[in-house]
Amino acid sequence: MDFEIWAGLIALFVLVLMGVPVVFAFATAAGIGLYIVLGGFEPMISLLQQTAISGIREYNFVVIPLFTVMGMLIAHSGAATDLFNVVNRALKGVPGRLAVATVGGNAVFAAVTGVGVAAAAAFSHVAYPIMRKHNYSRSYAMGCIAGSSVLGLLIPPSVFMIVWAILTEQSVGMLFAAGVIPGLILALLYASYCILHAKFWPASAPDSADHAELSKLSKGEIQSAIGVGILIAVTLGGIWMGYFTPTEGSAVGLVGAGILAVSKGMRPQAMYQSFIEAGRTVTPIMLLLMSAVVYSKLIALNGVPQQVQELLESMGLGPGGTLLFMAITWFLLGAVVDSISIMLLTVPIFWPIAMALGFDPIMFALIGILVIEAGVLTPPFGIGVLVVKAAVPDKNIKVSEIFMGSAPYWILILFVAWLIYAVPSIATWLPGVLLGG
Structure with a gap:
């Protein structure tokens, strides 16, 4: 060239x-x-x-701001705190209970937000003070919060999946369905790690925290749990059952989140701040997408995917080796560039190559999203880690402590990515059942 x-x-x-x-x-x-x-x-x-x-x-772009506002309303209404308390009480006697509750709360929270940044900020204020009160180590507590916050990038309605779907012209609903089982597997692996870590290194999660007195659930906490459950069922269930498109579903979800926020006593000023914060989150993403569309045009005019494919074929890597090369590229870029930008930089080049090599589009999408997701937790950029550092009340904690605590989580992310490569039906089965894909 x-x-x-x-x-x-x-x-x-x-x-x-x-x-x-x-x-x-x-x-x-x-x-x-x-x-x-x-x-x-x-x-x-x-x-x-x-x-x-x-x-x-592009019509599908509307999904991003609507789901983001929906997530911010849920976060600022107090529903995140209620979710944590509900899961916490359900896990009485489990080693590392507060950490496992953080993972469980994040998994449910992810299903109504799709924004990892919102989860990281919310649980930094909700879970960290309680864990420190019960003498959990800072690295273990912070690593759990940062690591489990990325569940929102995989469990639908994930903004990551929306961006990927727009770039590759895939069905948003199909990718949402594909993320459910891998998301649950990842959440279970996270919870298992928290329990095992507390078992083998009890100083990081003292027993006193797991035998702490638990009060009964309040009426408000029960309302939040029911409201969030209904919101998930209506929004995602409606999309999968074909009652409305993902764009329409995001609008329905936003209305539901508004009703839940009002029922929680959220005042107009707080709702206004949620919209403002959502705007600050969405605007950079939308500007990136707009400029990436132009970048994609340059890529297409120059025939770069075809020439990169010829280069990789000349190296004799084969399909598996080519996918590994892509994964390594994604992972290394995660050290210096934020995750959305990595997707915008590489997917226009890698996607045509993957399709030409015969990879299943859903499997490839999930592997790509997972590997890029791991970059949220890796140094030196690690946006998930930096968000947690900025949001946590403890200003004495070092970024290095959070990176060390979150390392097992991105290792587990990469393991799930490999698992999907080895068993593609983990990602493809549910879309086929729900949407006929």
Whole structure:
């Protein structure tokens, strides 16, 4: 491939590694590449305008802000605290009970939010003070909060899956269904790790915490549990049963979350703040998606996927080796780039290659999402870890302690990714049953 064709891609990676915000790096790199390909400034600007506008008007993009607002309302209404308390009481006598309750609470919370950042912030305030009160070690407690917060990136309605579906033109509902069983497996592995760690290293989770007096459930906690359960059943069940599209389902879920928030006594000012916080979360994602649409156009015009495929074929890696190469690339990028950006950088290139090699699209999507998800917890970027560090009340804790505590969780994520490769039906069975895929 001529250097001119690589110019935009080289500029993109250089700008990202220099610390330029990815949204500007995408736009700049796409502009450079398209200028060279089209041979002029005016055609480059015209194509950029058409592509960006058509991209941001994509109907499926509406799902992202609606599910994000839904998650913020649930988080700020106090439902996250109630979920933690309900699960906590149900686990009386289990070693490392407070950590397991954090995993369980995050798993349920994930099913109504889809935003890992919201879960990380919520449980930093809910679970960490209680665990520290009962003398849980800081690394064990913080690692559990950061590690289990990423369940929201896999368990539907995951924003990760929405972005992947948009980039690859897959069914959002199909990917939502595919994430259920792997998400439950990952949550069970997390809970098992918490129990085993507490058994073998009891100093990190003293028995006193597991035998602490538990009060009866309050009326408000019962209401939250029932409300969240109904919200999950209506939103996801409606999508899977074909009563409405994922976009319509996100609107239904938002209305349900609003009703639940009002029933919890959430005031208009707090609801307004939830919308503002959701806007701060969604705006960078939407700008990234818009610039990534332009970047994808550059990739398609240059035939980069085909040429990368030829390069990998010349290396003799085979399908399994090629998938491993992609996974290593995703994992290494996780050390320096946030997860959404990794997806936007690589999926337009890797997806056509994977399809040409005959990989099942659902299996490949779940493996990609899981491996990229592991980057949320890996140093030095680890956005999940940094969010927890910023949100936790204890300002003396070091980032290194959180990275150490969360390491077993990203190892388990990679294990589940391998498990899906070995047994694809883990990801493909439920979509086939629910949606005929």
